[in-house]
Amino acid sequence: MIDPLAGEVERVFREEYGRLIASLVRRFGDIDIAQDAAGEALVAALEKWPGSGVPPNPGGWLTMTAGNRAIDRIRREQKRDEKHQAAAMMYDPTPHDSLGAFESAGDERLRLIFTCCHPALAPEARIALTLRLLGGLTVAEIASAFLVQETTMAQRITRAKAKIKAARIPYRIPEPEDLPGRVDTVLAVLLLVFNEGYLSSADGEPIRAELTGEAIRLARILHELMPQNMEVTGLLALLLLTESRREARVRNGELVPLGDQDRAGWDRDLIVEGQALVRQCLAANRPGRYQILAAINAVHTDARSAADTDWAQVAALYDQLTAIDPSPIVALNRAVAVAELDGPDVALAIVDRLPLESYHAWHATRAELLRRLGRTGEAMEAYDAALAATGNAAERAYLSRRRGELVIR
Amino acid sequence: MTQYMLTVHDDTESVGKIPPEQMQQMFEDVEKFNTKLRETGAWVFAGGLMPAETATVVDGTGTAPVFSDGPYLETKEHIGGFWVVEAADLDAALELAAEGSKACQGKVEVRPFQAEPPADA
The missing domain is CATH 1.10.10 (Arc Repressor Mutant, subunit A)
Structure with a gap:
């Protein structure tokens, strides 16, 4: 029988991993040393915790244990090859005791x-x-x-x-004059981390709250540093408004589409915070990709029921987004709004032209549109293709049920 | 500090077609950049190379050395010149490379040198 505590240890370890690695890299200047030490701390936790229970501050325990292991290793290697070891350290120009803008937010993960x-x-x-x-x-x-x-x-x-x-790629926050350009690549990565948590592609948990939470946490710190950067504001708003629907989005292991979600189950605090940020973006009037995506989400979270959704506004925002980013994925999302405004046949004509055959959402969108048009046989095939293209258990459950509802006559 | 090599790759076909006034501007800009490197202490070494068709390939791996007409790589783009600079980290090296690229009006590749082996090894 698997010890239930082993699962708990793994969960805590994963939750603490980023913080652990970031502080070890800061301390020892080497990613590999940090990862090895973290791995050794996990092994120690798996040995110790089942007997003694999870310590009150598991993060502190892991950091201390990993730190000790890293010191042991560095001592061993320094004896062997002292100067080479020093030359291989990561470049970290700030003294460890000085508090920069980010350190005051208490976070080393942002450097990382x-x-x-x-x-x-x-x-x-x-x-x-x-x-x-x-x-x-x-x-x-x-x-x-x-x-x-x-x-x-x-x-x-x-x-x-x-x-x-x-x-020698440095381990630090970029200089203020380089920050805007460097932030764009970080924003793209944060959204991808969030998305991986929000619709996990692996076949484990359908939603990985630690990933969505991590992306939001990092976005918050970025926003704190750059309140004037409206794309950072926009990304944070986008993540908060999306996260607000998390509880309502998977019920009984099944994905619930936006239109069917229990809107009373949405997190009002996150919505209020996200919408306030969207209003800041609108007031600044320097629209960008993430701000527009946030505004689209604000339209949805504004609607008391799915029927109250201002689809014209959603479509107009997608038009604005298309002007910046004419990608097929944007066109697919725009088509969903078009289906509500102009009907499923108009939307399907748009969707069918998009080169997204390996993308599960393309097949799922086609399936729903074909179903609404009464083209049952084609809808079934599209559901099958969507099922084949996604590993997410909740999405599979939803697609299977929808497919099962169809009646071939 | 780490040393980085900043190499400029020239397109051999177009390099001869640069108008003289543009060439003159390039020389002046590169000289200005070199002076800056010297004054800030980043300078290690720099040089411009004669065209790639002046290269000779030497193979000394056999019993007797074999000499043949170069260049070694069959490509249109060859190293036209390079800087070796001292920089605190990659960000500092990239900043220098951006200035160098502007001055010589070409793309620059940045590569770190291997760390020097310990003196007592």
């Missing part, structure tokens, strides 16, 4: 995210490193999220870590 999202790294390596080091996802989970082989993903992460070390 700027390192992980450095423009000198390949875009796919940035998100992988962020998920691995800050989100605590396993290489296997990240590989499945990217639809690549685990060995490929492991190589990608190893290569990125080697580049950080060899090229």
